[in-house]
Amino acid sequence: MNRRMRVAVDMDGVLYDWIGEMVFLLREHRGLDIKRTDITSWWTKEKIGPKDWDWLWEQRELFQDGNLISGSKRGYELLKKIADAPIITSRPHRVIADTYLWLALHRFPCQELHILGGGQSKTLIPWDAIIDDKIEHAVDAAKAGRRAIVFSQPWNRDFPKLDVGLYGLIHRVENWKEVLDCVNEIALEISIEEAQDEQDSAGRNR
Numbered sequence: 001m002n003r004r005m006r007v008a009v010d011m012d013g014v015l016y017d018w019i020g021e022m023v024f025l026l027r028e029h030r031g032l033d034i035k036r037t038d039i040t041s042w043w044t045k046e047k048i049g050p051k052d053w054d055w056l057w058e059q060r061e062l063f064q065d066g067n068l069i070s071g072s073k074r075g076y077e078l079l080k081k082i083a084d085a086p087i088i089t090s091r092p093h094r095v096i097a098d099t100y101l102w103l104a105l106h107r108f109p110c111q112e113l114h115i116l117g118g119g120q121s122k123t124l125i126p127w128d129a130i131i132d133d134k135i136e137h138a139v140d141a142a143k144a145g146r147r148a149i150v151f152s153q154p155w156n157r158d159f160p161k162l163d164v165g166l167y168g169l170i171h172r173v174e175n176w177k178e179v180l181d182c183v184n185e186i187a188l189e190i191s192i193e194e195a196q197d198e199q200d201s202a203g204r205n206r
């Protein structure tokens with residue numbers, strides 16, 4: 001590639017253990033008998049109940065006290081050596097300060113953070129590939145002709161078609177080590193495509 005690659009990184013479920021913090025808060029403060037392994041689907045409001053769900057979303061801790069996803073800090077630092085890595089999250093705008101606090105606490109070398117709020121496509125931001133745990137964002141990327149790396153989580157497992165590469169642009173990884181291998185693979189793919197394009201346009205101009 002002739003320029004530095006841009007790899008977007010999602011926050012919750014990729015860098016930040018949002019589910020872990022959610023389970024902790026509901027157990028400790030609301031007395032819910034809930035375990036991490038109970039969370040297997042994206043929408044959990046039905047399982048938790050609307051009252052506790054509404055309470056949960058009012059807690060600032062939900063967005064600033066969570067643990068790192070295993071390997072994510074080191075993985076992000078290594079990613080920054082080979083690519084620009086904007087962090088793009090669909091978190092609501094009201095938790096901007098909490099989000100910065102968490103990144104600062106963990107000393108993430110993040111030069112670019114986008115807090116889009118819900119319902120906005122992450123493809124509004126320029127990047128070559130995105131790492132995300134939400135299938136919808138991966139499909140959105142592929143439809144825009146961009147690459148996505150699905151970070152495996154229990155709530156994105158029931159999409160078996162992705163394992164054979166939906167649209168040929170979606171990859172799946174199990175952990176942060178695999179993220180880095182996958183990014184290197186994608187960089188190579190893009191270089192080959194670019195070389196092919198150059199060759200084709202040289203052929204047309206001959």
Ligand SMILES: [Mg+2]
Pocket residue numbers: 010011012013014132133134
């Ligand atoms: Mg996420």
